[in-house]
Amino acid sequence: MIDLPATPQLVLAKVIVPALGLLPAHMDTPSARVMLVAIALQESGLRTRQQVGGPAHGLWQNERPVQQLLLGNKASAADVHAVCTSRAVAPIASDMYWALLTDDIFAAAIARLILWCDPHPLPALGDVDDAWVCYQKNWGPGKPRPADWPGNYSTALAAVTGTAP
Structure with missing residues (x-):
């Protein structure tokens, strides 16, 4: 567990990279890394693992039904x-849901598997609009905050590519 609040660079190095190491190598791409950082920034701001006033858990703010969907999806079940x-x-939905609060690496791997289950390819690096569509489709945020996405995506892209936002 990393201390919160955290920087995108710290989450990338200490959480996302180790999580991607638990998955097949083809799931670790720059686009996946950017999406994972951007979604965590959008969902939790890298400040909390428990949704304020809501049921979502982890830096990626997943709700309980997501775990059951991943367990039952052919694209993700084995992973x-x-x-x-x-x-x-x-590998029980309720245990997985609670683990999101205490294991950031587990939460990042679950977030990557959510993206993996989408049959569409991840957005190209720098395609903030397609990334927004991908995020909305796969996370279904109740309060999407579209005005925050460009900045969060730019910060994520800079963290992954090592460039200034």
């Missing part, structure tokens, strides 16, 4: 089980 085994989490 979910592997991640659960590697992080000592029972």
Whole structure:
């Protein structure tokens, strides 16, 4: 567990990169890294693992039904089980949901698997508009805050590519 609030660079190095190491190598792409940082910035601001006034858990603010969907999806089921085994989490939706609060690496791997289940390719690096569509489709935010996305995406892109936002 990293201390919060955290910087995008810290989350990338200490959480996302190790999480991607738990998954098949083809899931670790610059686009995936950018989306994971941008979504965490959009959802939790890298400040909390428990949604303020809501049920979502983890830096990516996943709700309970997501875990069951991942367990039942052919695209993710085997990888979910592997991640659960590697992080000592029972592959049971309720156990997974609670683990999001205490295991940032597990939460990042779950977030990547959510994106993996989308049959559309991840947005090209720098395509903030397609990235917004991808985020909305896969996270279904109740309060989407579109005005915040360009800045969060730019910060994520800079963290991954090492360029200034």
